[in-house]
Amino acid sequence: MIKYAVVGAGWISQQAFLPGAGQSTNSQVTAIVTGDPSKAKRLADFYGVGQIVGYEGYDAFLRDSDVDAVYIALPNHLHADYAIRAARAGKHILVEKPIATNEPDALAMIAAAREAGVFLMTAYRLHNEPGTVAVLEHIRNGAIGRPLFFQSVFSFQAAQGNHRLKAASWGGPLQDIGVYCVNAARHIFAEEPIEAMAMVHRPSDDPRFREVEASVAALLRFPSGGLAQFVASFGAADVDNYRVVGTAGDLELDPGFRFETATRLRLRRDGEIRETQFPQIDHFGAQVEYFSNCIEAGAPPEADGEEGLADLRALIAIEAAALTEQPQAITSHPRARHPTPDMVRLISPTDRRLVL
Incomplete structure (x- = not known):
């Protein structure tokens, strides 16, 4: 079971990722990182998440926790900072799109993941649909x-x-x-x-x-x-x-x-x-199931950092x-990989969610 920390407990995490991860067979959310502890407690109680972390404690949490990966659902301009810090702590990264707000930040994210030997995946859920x-x-x-x-x-x-x-x-x-x-x-x-x-x-x-x-x-x-x-x-x-x-x-x-x-x-x-x-599938459940499969197999995901770039x-x-x-x-290198049928994950949707 791959353990995730959700970084940013806004609408997309509440409406889609937290319920979707619960539908997967190989992924578990064990921590929520947010600036709103009261909201996080209600979400943690509802989904059985064991740890709540404030943004000020993010680095210490990454250093000391046993989570395998982070899901970053923060506003666009914060993606790079939180992704790079996670990579340096040895955590795999699933980051919402757009990957960053400028090319230097995206390149820095890709480089940080490569140097740390972790996977950086851009959250293109439709590649698993x-x-x-x-x-x-x-x-x-x-x-x-x-x-x-x-x-x-x-x-x-x-x-x-x-x-x-x-x-x-x-x-x-x-x-x-x-x-x-x-x-x-x-x-x-x-x-x-x-x-x-x-x-x-x-x-x-x-x-x-x-x-x-x-x-x-x-x-x-x-x-x-x-x-x-x-x-x-x-x-x-x-x-x-x-x-x-x-x-x-x-x-x-x-x-x-x-x-x-x-x-x-x-x-x-x-x-x-x-x-x-x-x-009808659970897009977010399919996406996290696929990424966890990649982590378990040591196989780089198709929708990597270069895809987001x-x-x-x-x-x-x-x-x-x-x-x-x-x-x-526009100048971009040709992509060697594209979504293929083996990436599809037919994860059943759920109506069980808490949106605050």
């Missing part, structure tokens, strides 16, 4: 010919006061949900984007968007000629899907990104339409393109 991997398998097997165009919308209405609306933590729809679109496109084309263009919208009459944009529209160009378009928004109705058009057919995953709903695939070719409804480079280029109104070049 059956519908997402089925899309990639269809494309690899030539089901739609050569992929040419990717189109996606990921949107919802963000609540006032959410830390994702804070500029100081590099919040905004691009970083929080646009990263899913970027990641999907990179694996669909099985190559790295080389250019980004973008524009944004920030309504003047909505107090939620005083610090960040409400919506971003982006276009990525890939070496093979593939084009990826997406819109990410914190100010629109709930939509999450993507479509891939190839030389001989097209496919659509709708829903495509959120963890609360099961994915559904529609494949169209030669006038025929085939639909597949995938089972590749998306980060695209996000930074998109942000710069929107700011300058000029195309921005």
